[in-house]
Amino acid sequence: MARPTPLSGFPEWLPDGRLVEQHVLDVLRRTFELHGFAGIETRAVEPLDQLLRKGETSKEVYVLSRLQEEEVDRTAGLGLHFDLTVPFARYVLENAGHLAFPFRRYQIQKVWRGERPQDGRFREFVQADIDVVGAGELPYHYEVELPLVMAAALGALQEIGVPPVRILVNNRKVAEGFYRGLGLDDVEAVLRSIDKLDKIGPEKVAALLVADAGADETSARACLELAAISGSDEGVIDAVRALAADKGVSNELLDEGLAELGALVRAASVRAPGVVVADLKIARGLDYYTGSVYETVLVGHEQLGSICSGGRYDTLASDGATTYPGVGLSIGVSRLVSRLIGAGLVRATRSVPSAVLVAVGSEEARERSDEVAARLRARGIPVEVAPSAAKFGKQIRHADRRGIPFVWFLGEDGTADQVKDIRSGEQVDADPAVWVPSADDLWPRVVPTGSGEDPARRDG
Amino acid sequence: MARPTPLSGFPEWLPDGRLVEQHVLDVLRRTFELHGFAGIETRAVEPLDQLLRKGETSKEVYVLSRLQEEEVDRTAGLGLHFDLTVPFARYVLENAGHLAFPFRRYQIQKVWRGERPQDGRFREFVQADIDVVGAGELPYHYEVELPLVMAAALGALQEIGVPPVRILVNNRKVAEGFYRGLGLDDVEAVLRSIDKLDKIGPEKVAALLVADAGADETSARACLELAAISGSDEGVIDAVRALAADKGVSNELLDEGLAELGALVRAASVRAPGVVVADLKIARGLDYYTGSVYETVLVGHEQLGSICSGGRYDTLASDGATTYPGVGLSIGVSRLVSRLIGAGLVRATRSVPSAVLVAVGSEEARERSDEVAARLRARGIPVEVAPSAAKFGKQIRHADRRGIPFVWFLGEDGTADQVKDIRSGEQVDADPAVWVPSADDLWPRVVPTGSGEDPARRDG
Numbered sequence: 001m002a003r004p005t006p007l008s009g010f011p012e013w014l015p016d017g018r019l020v021e022q023h024v025l026d027v028l029r030r031t032f033e034l035h036g037f038a039g040i041e042t043r044a045v046e047p048l049d050q051l052l053r054k055g056e057t058s059k060e061v062y063v064l065s066r067l068q069e070e071e072v073d074r075t076a077g078l079g080l081h082f083d084l085t086v087p088f089a090r091y092v093l094e095n096a097g098h099l100a101f102p103f104r105r106y107q108i109q110k111v112w113r114g115e116r117p118q119d120g121r122f123r124e125f126v127q128a129d130i131d132v133v134g135a136g137e138l139p140y141h142y143e144v145e146l147p148l149v150m151a152a153a154l155g156a157l158q159e160i161g162v163p164p165v166r167i168l169v170n171n172r173k174v175a176e177g178f179y180r181g182l183g184l185d186d187v188e189a190v191l192r193s194i195d196k197l198d199k200i201g202p203e204k205v206a207a208l209l210v211a212d213a214g215a216d217e218t219s220a221r222a223c224l225e226l227a228a229i230s231g232s233d234e235g236v237i238d239a240v241r242a243l244a245a246d247k248g249v250s251n252e253l254l255d256e257g258l259a260e261l262g263a264l265v266r267a268a269s270v271r272a273p274g275v276v277v278a279d280l281k282i283a284r285g286l287d288y289y290t291g292s293v294y295e296t297v298l299v300g301h302e303q304l305g306s307i308c309s310g311g312r313y314d315t316l317a318s319d320g321a322t323t324y325p326g327v328g329l330s331i332g333v334s335r336l337v338s339r340l341i342g343a344g345l346v347r348a349t350r351s352v353p354s355a356v357l358v359a360v361g362s363e364e365a366r367e368r369s370d371e372v373a374a375r376l377r378a379r380g381i382p383v384e385v386a387p388s389a390a391k392f393g394k395q396i397r398h399a400d401r402r403g404i405p406f407v408w409f410l411g412e413d414g415t416a417d418q419v420k421d422i423r424s425g426e427q428v429d430a431d432p433a434v435w436v437p438s439a440d441d442l443w444p445r446v447v448p449t450g451s452g453e454d455p456a457r458r459d460g
Numbered sequence: 461m462a463r464p465t466p467l468s469g470f471p472e473w474l475p476d477g478r479l480v481e482q483h484v485l486d487v488l489r490r491t492f493e494l495h496g497f498a499g500i501e502t503r504a505v506e507p508l509d510q511l512l513r514k515g516e517t518s519k520e521v522y523v524l525s526r527l528q529e530e531e532v533d534r535t536a537g538l539g540l541h542f543d544l545t546v547p548f549a550r551y552v553l554e555n556a557g558h559l560a561f562p563f564r565r566y567q568i569q570k571v572w573r574g575e576r577p578q579d580g581r582f583r584e585f586v587q588a589d590i591d592v593v594g595a596g597e598l599p600y601h602y603e604v605e606l607p608l609v610m611a612a613a614l615g616a617l618q619e620i621g622v623p624p625v626r627i628l629v630n631n632r633k634v635a636e637g638f639y640r641g642l643g644l645d646d647v648e649a650v651l652r653s654i655d656k657l658d659k660i661g662p663e664k665v666a667a668l669l670v671a672d673a674g675a676d677e678t679s680a681r682a683c684l685e686l687a688a689i690s691g692s693d694e695g696v697i698d699a700v701r702a703l704a705a706d707k708g709v710s711n712e713l714l715d716e717g718l719a720e721l722g723a724l725v726r727a728a729s730v731r732a733p734g735v736v737v738a739d740l741k742i743a744r745g746l747d748y749y750t751g752s753v754y755e756t757v758l759v760g761h762e763q764l765g766s767i768c769s770g771g772r773y774d775t776l777a778s779d780g781a782t783t784y785p786g787v788g789l790s791i792g793v794s795r796l797v798s799r800l801i802g803a804g805l806v807r808a809t810r811s812v813p814s815a816v817l818v819a820v821g822s823e824e825a826r827e828r829s830d831e832v833a834a835r836l837r838a839r840g841i842p843v844e845v846a847p848s849a850a851k852f853g854k855q856i857r858h859a860d861r862r863g864i865p866f867v868w869f870l871g872e873d874g875t876a877d878q879v880k881d882i883r884s885g886e887q888v889d890a891d892p893a894v895w896v897p898s899a900d901d902l903w904p905r906v907v908p909t910g911s912g913e914d915p916a917r918r919d920g
Contacts, residue, residue: 036814036844384496
């Protein structure tokens with residue numbers, strides 16, 4: 001077998017990169033659980049008819065077939081899920097009788113999309129989602145809470161070197177109310193045009209609004225003026241009100257949306273100052289959002305696109321008798337981690353769990369080394385035993401190559417064991433019943449690259 | 461959308477079941493890391509030609525196609541991995557220049573097999589693998605170490621109610637040497653027949669040996685006598701030697717295998733007494749094993765089949781210049797967890813992370829409740845806030861329905877906050893800066909079902 005080459009769009013990490021990813025996942029999970037979200041995991045496959053209910057994504061679905069099947073029936077079969085929302089909606093319907101609503105769940109899994117890979121876009125990637133779903137109704141305050149949970153989760157990652165984030169929020173009711181107040185009733189067409197602002201600029205969007213959304217020059221310009229409003233305090237609400245008054249727009253839905261958006265901005269300014277910004281150009285193409293919508297950028301890496309998006313949807317699922325409204329956000333973990341590793345923002349202090357390599361004096365005495373390793377592990381210290389009873393210099397080099405900071409030498413003929421810090425060269429007597437490495441050395445840690453916290457370099 | 465029905469062979473758990481699975485995965489991960497295994501994750505897909513290298517499993521592969529492809533090219537495409545060994549071998553070859561050998565890795569991921577689902581067999585399931593792989597060579601002592609790591613991992617699960625395990629070990633060299641010493645040179649045919657012992661019984665296996673493996677009545681009977689030997693101390697080695705002498709069998713490979721098997725049994729009797737049993741009928745159908753082979757049964761649930769299997773393979777991978785031998789075992793996590801849940805052996809003390817529900821006096825004062833929740837979370841206590849400012853009785857019932865043990869009431873007009881244990885009804889003054897629940901109540905725990913540790917029942 002020749003050396004295989006990576007598959008484009010299917011990211012994999014070396015062990016030190018996987019440590020970064022695992023740490024990010026652990027921090028997210030802990031933050032979600034501190035906020036009372038229960039973890040679930042759904043199967044990777046869904047019936048194709050479920051996956052294809054939305055038109056736009058249908059082309060990206062990977063279809064499964066069994067090798068021994070005569071031919072692939074593309075209508076009756078199974079496909080890999082392309083997000084975690086469709087499976088969650090199905091899970092809620094399937095298990096509604098066993099869940100307590102409002103149901104708070106997080107879900108961290110891989111998803112697959114058969115699209116052309118490019119920077120920050122993968123065909124297989126990990127998402128971390130939180131949603132709250134109600135049975136019949138879901139109060140607005142969850143639309144305030146959920147982006148703040150994500151702000152807490154992403155904020156907790158700053159200590160390892162993740163840049164600060166900015167969560168951009170808007171409210172569908174504001175946009176829809178304003179457009180309708182201008183006489184533009186094809187709201188989806190307006191949203192689709194506005195969604196292209198960052199890509200094609202205001203002039204071309206104005207032309208699109210006229211061509212596709214039934215706008216005239218004046219109303220197109222008003223839409224662009226609304227989209228230009230942003231801010232992190234309630235002044236942004238006043239600005240929208242002033243614009244609406246100026247354009248002669250008066251609409252109940254607009255008022256309702258502004259009240260909601262104002263409540264979100266106000267709460268965010270207390271609980272996550274500077275993180276949440278109302279940005280009236282955030283449109284989110286998907287037509288099932290009915291209230292708040294969210295996008296999130298890494299400050300300094302805005303061109304990466306949103307790393308955490310979502311919104312409110314009045315109908316996450318429905319079984320006819322009951323409708324389940326929800327609000328949720330999804331972190332693109334692979335996109336984030338790939339940037340952290342690719343841009344060298346974070347690193348692991350070592351690539352193996354072991355804090356200690358127990359040296360082996362002779363193969364006949366390997367059992368003694370195993371015994372010391374077992375005693376250290378019983379006290380929570382990660383340990384491995386040397387692969388062979390080579391000369392001690394070679395065993396130390398083995399530890400060094402793997403980034404293991406300590407080598408343990410067994411005493412002979414009644415002398416004490418000794419442990420050597422191979423970075424400083426310091427070697428001291430040690431008892432496997434009491435010795436501990438420093439807290440910094442116990443487990444590999446994930447740290448900002450610029451922090452100088454590299455054990456291998458401490459004495460160099 | 462009507463209520464969907466589960467897909468056979470694709471297990472999913474309710475939140476309390478997922479807590480059990482997550483706990484099992486956490487314990488396995490921690491044990492593997494304490495033993496110095498680095499975690500990796502590989503993509504879910506591999507090129508089909510890689511997946512189809514082994515004949516027997518080829519029929520079970522799920523093939524991927526993109527929905528917009530005109531037709532499925534079943535020879536050039538991608539398939540879902542059916543185990544974690546094939547992807548690991550590919551990963552080692554792809555990244556050999558970046559890995560330090562012997563490379564110790566664990567890998568916990570889903571795998572997919574398009575086979576007919578039945579009890580304990582799934583089409584999508586989680587495996588937890590450990591392997592050590594060397595570049596060019598790999599000393600025998602790893603064949604002793606790896607089953608003992610699995611014994612430690614599975615043993616650590618006993619405190620949540622997982623039954624003890626018995627790891628059955630054999631050595632290919634013993635079997636092959638014995639068969640060759642009997643004049644039976646089609647070793648694979650003998651192994652395939654012996655592998656059916658539990659299913660069809662000794663008489664039919666004897667007939668198979670004669671029909672398929674070139675045995676006569678006498679040598680067939682000798683094979684069955686070898687397969688009948690088992691034991692957890694070195695007496696088993698003596699028994700094999702006595703049988704060989706009795707049958708006039710003398711073979712170098714047999715001697716080498718017996719020395720290895722003896723070393724494993726001896727080490728296991730010290731480090732995991734009673735767990736490892738040499739069982740000469742363990743054959744493992746797969747022809748790439750070249751030394752030790754392992755199977756593991758849950759005591760009292762033997763009919764479930766092996767929950768942890770593996771062995772030594774001299775050629776895990778090869779790039780022409782270097783051959784990579786390995787030894788590894790794989791836990792069938794879904795099979796294990798499904799039995800734990802299905803047989804009611806274990807349970808979670810509650811199904812949500814939250815230890816506390818903060819009550820809401822009025823929607824206008826929700827911010828005060830949010831603030832208390834934030835203060836408790838900052839001290840590591842999982843908390844959620846009541847969904848609505850309903851009457852307190854209703855808020856308490858909401859906590860009760862979700863299994864949340866404590867409800868927090870904010871003080872009014874300068875009086876202290878209070879916290880109520882809704883199981884005992886006890887309500888006391890509490891300060892969000894210092895109050896803590898008992899360690900047992902802080903997070904949901906996974907416990908043996910018979911332990912009576914059910915918070916909801918403590919005062920009942």
